[in-house]
Amino acid sequence: MSNHNQNQRFPCLQFLSQLQLQPQKKSQEAKTNISHIVFGIAASANIVGHRKNYIKLWWRADQMRGNVWLDQPVKMEPEHDHLLPPIKISSDTSKFEYKHPKGHRSAIRLSRIVSENFRLGMENVRWFVMGDDDTVFVAENLVRVLQKYDHNQFYYIGSSSESHLQNIYFSYNMAYGGGGIAISYPLARALEKMQDRCIERYTGLYGSDDRLQACMAELGVPLTREKGFHQFDVYGSLFGLLAAHPVTPLVSLHHLDVFEPIFPNMDRVHALQRLQAPMKIxxxxxxxxxxxxxxxxxxxxxxxxxxxxxxxxxxxxxxxxxxxxxxxxxxxxxxxxxxxxxxxxxxxxxxxxxxxxxxxxxxxxxxxxxxxxxxxxxxxxxxxxxxxxxxxxxxxxxxxxxxxxxxxxxxxxxxxxxxxxxxxxxxxxxxxxxxxxxxxxxxxxx
Structure with missing residues (x-):
């Protein structure tokens, strides 16, 4: 049968063939940069301790947007104000049940950070990125990774744990929050609309990461894996992992208080500061x-x-x-x-x-x-x-x-x-x- 006869019998085929031949409009939209990202840092009142120094390693107040979300107000020294993101107090979550016998109900509060950041109504946002107060991001590489993806689509980006057992207990389909989670703006909007209803259905889960992934499952959005997001569920020396990094940009380091300093004869903060020199160049x-x-x-x-x-x-x-x-x-x-x-x-x-x-x-x-x-x-x-x-x-x-x-x-x-x-x-x-x-x-x- 000729294409002409096929098109007469099936008009939809004619429409599709014409659509395929039409030149695609090239997007003139600017590439994603750091100003398009809003960070949400999961923390508690212990932010006044040494962990604020981890955030100061990577935060750039003149270029970045985001907030540190706490459970209660804290008094910060004035000299730290311009070196840290603004501090926000999370909404009351006492109405939500928490039934896990070994966890802590703060997981509910932390799971809502993306939604709470979304409700602030910031303009020109493409991505919401979550991390912990003991997470260090390599901002340029985070941008490089996110530039690969269409921020107008639903994306849930991150990585699994290094621990096979942790992934079995929680999920291989879950992004671990300490390593960083990136959620596109449309997905954050959809999440914000349904998350409180979703949370009520998962009272027995342990943490914030699995609650968030449960809602992603209800939205039908799988995890997009990026190996440069590092949860680092390990103890001891990271030397073996860092010396054989996968062929992908380094995006984050987590659990900074758990593993040994990455350079010998230095404390953790100074060791990470040493890494800043090659990072900048x-x-x-x-x-x-x-x-x-x-x-x-x-x-x-x-x-x-x-x-x-x-x-x-x-x-x-x-x-x-x-x-x-x-x-x-x-x-x-x-x-x-x-x-x-x-x-x-x-x-x-x-x-x-x-x-x-x-x-x-x-x-x-x-x-x-x-x-x-x-x-x-x-x-x-x-x-x-x-x-x-x-x-x-x-x-x-x-x-x-x-x-x-x-x-x-x-x-x-x-x-x-x-x-x-x-x-x-x-x-x-x-x-x-x-x-x-x-x-x-x-x-x-x-």
Missing amino acids: DSAGLLQQSVCYDKTRSWTVSVSWGYTIQIFRGIFSPREIEMPSRTFLNWYKKADYSTYEFNTRRFGRNPCQQPFVYYFSNVVYNKNASHTATEYVRDRVPDPECHWKMANPSRIKKVQVYKAPNPHLWDKSPRRNCCRILPNNKNGTMVIDVGVCNEDEVVEVR
Whole structure:
């Protein structure tokens, strides 16, 4: 049957074919920026303690909009007023039942933060983003992630827990609030209309995250996963996770009071402040891992840009190095690799099997060369007495990494950068170039 006859018999086919041939109107709408986001920070009266310092690490009062939502009024020192979001007091939730035997009814209050922010009627809002008072956001990367999505549609964006057991107990379909949850404006509007009715149907749930997800399920909106939102339901050292960050922009860090400081010999706030330096110069590349080899000395080198360099004796495949080493315990403080929701590798207890670790210490941007020079210094630990038949990395005291910032890195399909070890005449120093992989460049020893 000809297309002409088909169109006569089925007018709807003619309409659809004409519609497909019409040129699509290109949206002239500006790209999402930080001013389009309204933050809602879940907190309580303990905001007057040290946690306000976590918020001050990332909050920019002259660029950002949002509120800290408390359960009761607190008195803040005047010098903190311009460094923190405005403080709001949550509405009374005493009319809602809470029946979970082990939780706390504050979960009801916290689950309504997006709706309460929506009711403030702010203009030109595209996204509502939730976080906790112990969450640090990388604002530029949050914007990069949200730019991928049409804010005029229903979107519920976030990530699961690192704990397989937590995800089983609560839901793999749930965004964990501490890692950050992004909700598009139309979805926030729909949520605000029905949330109080929804909450009444889920009196037995534990927290705020699962209550919010229950309402998303009633609205028919699934979780859109973004791996850069980090709940960090782990104890111990985050080193293994941060040194092998997934190929996605780092958006958030959570549970800052639970894990150890991310840099040695520093308190938590100062350790996070150190990360701010590379973040400001090249946020897109922060923590991005690349792997290369020193063939002559049989070393494997892992670069986590802006954070750490590891030198391994021996040749290890990228498949192995891209897995986080288990420097941490699960949420139940057990060293059980089967309880994580991602692959991990063993962290050698024998010092001779551990990598030589160099931590970020300084960054300089060279405008003339359009590249950054980052410096990493050897962690001050005693050299183990090992009897290897290969070169000893202990002679390397410092690593210098050259890299051109690439703010459009995430506009392309995800791919790790490549690194190359450069020849140099500096004793005790390794020099590395990191950048976009060249044509046919492969991480291999040849």
